[in-house]
Amino acid sequence: MTAGSAKALALPLAVLAAFELGARATHLQSDxxxxxxxxxxxxFGAFADLSILAAxxxxxxxxxxxxxxxxxxxxxxxxxxxxxxxxxxxMEVTVEAIRPIPSIALLPIALIALGFGYRxxxxxxxxxxxxxxxxxxxxxxxxxxPRLMEVARALRLPPAQRVWKIIIPAALPxxxxxxxxxAGIALIVAVTVEIAINPLGLGAGIMLAQQAxxxxxxxxxxxxxxxxxxxxxxxxxxxxxxxxGRAAVSxxxx
Amino acid sequence: MNRGAILWRVASFAVAAGFIGLWQLIAxxxxxxxxxxxxxxxxxxxxxxxxxxxxxxSKLAGTLEHMAYGWLxxxxxxxxxxxxxxxxxxxxxxxxxxxxxxxxLPVSAIxxxxxxxxxxxxAMALFVISFGAIWPIMLATIHGFAAVEPRLYEVARSLQMxxxxxxxxxxxxSASPDILAGMRLSLTVALILSVVCEILAGLDGLGHWVLLSxxxxxxxxxxxxxxxxxxxxxxxxxxxxxxEHKLLAWQAAQH
Numbered sequence: 001m002t003a004g005s006a007k008a009l010a011l012p013l014a015v016l017a018a019f020e021l022g023a024r025a026t027h028l029q030s031d032x033x034x035x036x037x038x039x040x041x042x043x044f045g046a047f048a049d050l051s052i053l054a055a056x057x058x059x060x061x062x063x064x065x066x067x068x069x070x071x072x073x074x075x076x077x078x079x080x081x082x083x084x085x086x087x088x089x090x091m092e093v094t095v096e097a098i099r100p101i102p103s104i105a106l107l108p109i110a111l112i113a114l115g116f117g118y119r120x121x122x123x124x125x126x127x128x129x130x131x132x133x134x135x136x137x138x139x140x141x142x143x144x145x146p147r148l149m150e151v152a153r154a155l156r157l158p159p160a161q162r163v164w165k166i167i168i169p170a171a172l173p174x175x176x177x178x179x180x181x182x183a184g185i186a187l188i189v190a191v192t193v194e195i196a197i198n199p200l201g202l203g204a205g206i207m208l209a210q211q212a213x214x215x216x217x218x219x220x221x222x223x224x225x226x227x228x229x230x231x232x233x234x235x236x237x238x239x240x241x242x243x244x245g246r247a248a249v250s251x252x253x254x
Numbered sequence: 255m256n257r258g259a260i261l262w263r264v265a266s267f268a269v270a271a272g273f274i275g276l277w278q279l280i281a282x283x284x285x286x287x288x289x290x291x292x293x294x295x296x297x298x299x300x301x302x303x304x305x306x307x308x309x310x311x312s313k314l315a316g317t318l319e320h321m322a323y324g325w326l327x328x329x330x331x332x333x334x335x336x337x338x339x340x341x342x343x344x345x346x347x348x349x350x351x352x353x354x355x356x357x358x359l360p361v362s363a364i365x366x367x368x369x370x371x372x373x374x375x376x377a378m379a380l381f382v383i384s385f386g387a388i389w390p391i392m393l394a395t396i397h398g399f400a401a402v403e404p405r406l407y408e409v410a411r412s413l414q415m416x417x418x419x420x421x422x423x424x425x426x427x428s429a430s431p432d433i434l435a436g437m438r439l440s441l442t443v444a445l446i447l448s449v450v451c452e453i454l455a456g457l458d459g460l461g462h463w464v465l466l467s468x469x470x471x472x473x474x475x476x477x478x479x480x481x482x483x484x485x486x487x488x489x490x491x492x493x494x495x496x497x498e499h500k501l502l503a504w505q506a507a508q509h
Contacts, residue, residue, distance in 0.1 A: 008351030032370035093266040094273055100487030102446045105461075105480045107453070108468030112476070113290045184358060192362035196450050203363070210366035218370065222363050229358035 034216035043220035052205065052224060059201035060228075062118055063190035066125025067183055073126065074133025074182075075175065079163060081134070082141025082171075095134075103128035103189055107197060117200070121193045128189045129182040136178035140171035173244040180236040187229055202228075292474040297481060300474040314482060316459035320376075320448040321441075321490075324383025328444070329437055332388040336395025337421050340429075350396060357393065361386035361443070362450060369454070379451035386447045387440035394436025398429025431505065434498045441490050449483065460486075 016036045022028075023035035034042075046052035081088040103124055110120035148170055152162045168175075194203020206221035274294050280286060281293030292300075304310030339345045339353075365382055372378040402425050410420045426433075452461030464479035 004347070005351075007347050011348050011352050012355075032367060089262045090266050090269045093263075093270040096488070097270060097484070100491060101480060101484035102442070102449060102487055104446050104449050104453075105464060105483040108464045108476055109290075109480065112468045112471060112473070188360040188362065191360040192446070192450060195362050195365050196453050206363060206366045210370050213370075215370060218366055222367060225363045226356070226359040229360055230355060233358040 030215060031213050032215050032218075034219055038216040039219045039223060042214070042216040043224060046217065046220060046224075052202075052221070055200075055202045055205040056224075056228065058118075059187075059190050059194065059203065062121040062193075062201065063125055063183075063186040065118070066122040066190065067129050067186040069122065070126040070129025070182060070186070071133050071179060074130040074178075075137050077130075078134040078137030079141055079167060079171075082138040083163075083167070088138070099131050104192060104196065107193060111197065116198055121190060121198050121200075124193055125186050125189045128185050132181050132185065133175075133178045136181075137171060137175050140174035140178075141167055143174075144170045176240055176244060180233075180240060183232060183236055184229070187232060191225060289471055289473060292477055296474040297477040300472075300478040301481065304475070304478055310463075310478070310482065313458065313460045313463045313479070314486070316457065317445075317448050317452065317461065317483075317486065320379050320383060320451065320457065320459060321444045321486075324380055324448065325387050325437075325440060325444040327380065327384040328387035328440055329391055331384065332391030332436070332440075333395050333426075333433060335388075336392040336433075337399065337426065339392075340396040340399025341417065341421055341425060346396070346400065353393065353396070357389060361389070362447065365450065365454065374455035376457060379448070379455060379457055382451055383444050383447045387444045390436040390439040390443065391433065392436075394432040394439075395429060398432030399425050401432070402428045431502055434494075434501060438491065438494045438498065441494055442487065445483070445487055445490070 020035050020037060023033070028035060043052070081091065106124055106127055107120075110123050114120040114123065144167060148166055152166045157165065190201065191203045194201045195207055196203075198204065202221060202225050206218055206225070209215075209217040209221055278293050278295065281288065281291055281296075301310070304313075339349050361382075364385055368378045368382050368385075372381060406424050406428065407420070410424055415423070448459065449461035449464075451457060452459040453465050456462055460479050460483050464476050464483070467473070467475035467479060
């Protein structure tokens with residue numbers, strides 16, 4: 001394992017060292033590149049004046065709020081479509097007509113309807129998160145062991161209890177996989193909206209650093225955004241393994 | 255399709271038409287201000303006007319062009335780099351972990367860096383779109399190469415095939431379902447990044463068009479643009495599915 005991780009680290013370390021040496025040797029003057037040591041210093045500076053932490057809070061707040069709303073809507077429709085084949089078939093054309101709209105195309109609509117700020121970003125993130133949750137939870141509900149549904153019928157559970165006691169627990173491992181996918185999408189969409197137009201959060205921070213011709217700070221933001229994306233992914237994979245173990249793997253496309 | 259399926263389709267279209275009717279009703283009753291929500295009639299009229307004056311054609315062509323160039327470049331580079339990494343065990347152990355580390359990075363975060371290097375230009379858009387679209391293709395290629403049936407490699411060794419021949423004759427065909435799936439994912443990424451680049455850099459395309467319409471509060475034009483972007487997403491993904499089906503027909507026939 002240690003040999004494996006040493007090999008995994010060899011390439012990035014070599015690239016960073018070469019970059020550092022090259023930048024020092026040529027006395028690099030650039031609007032787009034900075035030696036790694038300067039990037040680390042800029043990152044420390046941004047932590048010291050709390051600016052990057054405030055930006056992180058704004059981005060994560062928008063991303064998670066959108067994710068929560070998108071998950072609830074997607075799950076409600078996904079479970080309804082999974083239970084009722086009639087409903088699913090009737091809604092098919094409507095769903096297939098709205099789903100391919102790229103989330104970012106809604107940006108101008110959200111902009112004139114809601115203005116700049118958290119709300120428009122949350123709406124766009126929620127729209128992007130609805131679809132993977134809807135599609136995957138629909139598939140998860142459909143693949144529930146039919147005998148479980150027979151039990152629910154035999155016990156004459158009312159519909160609400162049938163969903164709560166049978167369907168959600170049975171489909172939960174695969175729903176969590178969908179949630180993990182959507183969490184990644186939520187972060188991507190939040191940062192994209194901020195970079196494109198919304199003046200808050202990490203995306204606005206990195207754009208500002210670029211416009212201020214601070215390549216060290218810009219790349220520090222890039223590294224930090226990458227670290228958050230990676231940490232979020234690791235966290236959710238660990239949670240998935242802890243909570244569901246092998247049960248989730250069968251529903252995982254990877 | 256049998257008759258039942260056709261009937262369901264018709265019913266499903268009727269439901270969608272019902273929603274459009276509801277949208278019209280909401281717009282007519284002005285439940286939502288017409289500044290934000292034009293009726294489907296006004297959005298449709300704007301689509302017709304835009305296409306007959308040729309305005310929307312050129313915007314659509316601009317977006318498709320950005321998307322296609324970026325995606326094609328990403329496909330060629332992604333398959334080539336993926337093949338080089340995937341066909342060598344040494345490369346896989348040294349390079350693949352770094353790629354896995356970079357994968358969850360929100361690719362749009364590369365946009366400011368690209369702007370700093372290349373300015374607000376077409377080259378910037380091409381770089382950003384292909385950088386974003388390359389990941390699914392490259393990772394799918396590496397994965398597909400790693401999953402090739404080992405006995406096929408043994409056959410190649412006993413036939414003393416060169417590495418290039420192994421890649422072209424054994425690994426690529428065997429990995430093609432993975433690669434095509436990656437290319438389909440990338441198509442969506444390419445469309446989204448095209449729109450973002452057009453918004454940021456003011457490049458000719460639908461992204462720029464919807465932003466300008468929003469700024470001028472021309473909501474009918476805005477909705478026309480968004481509908482057209484949805485159609486673009488739908489048509490490209492259907493076309494990709496058809497191509498996938500055609501290209502993989504030989505594989506289905508084998509089983």
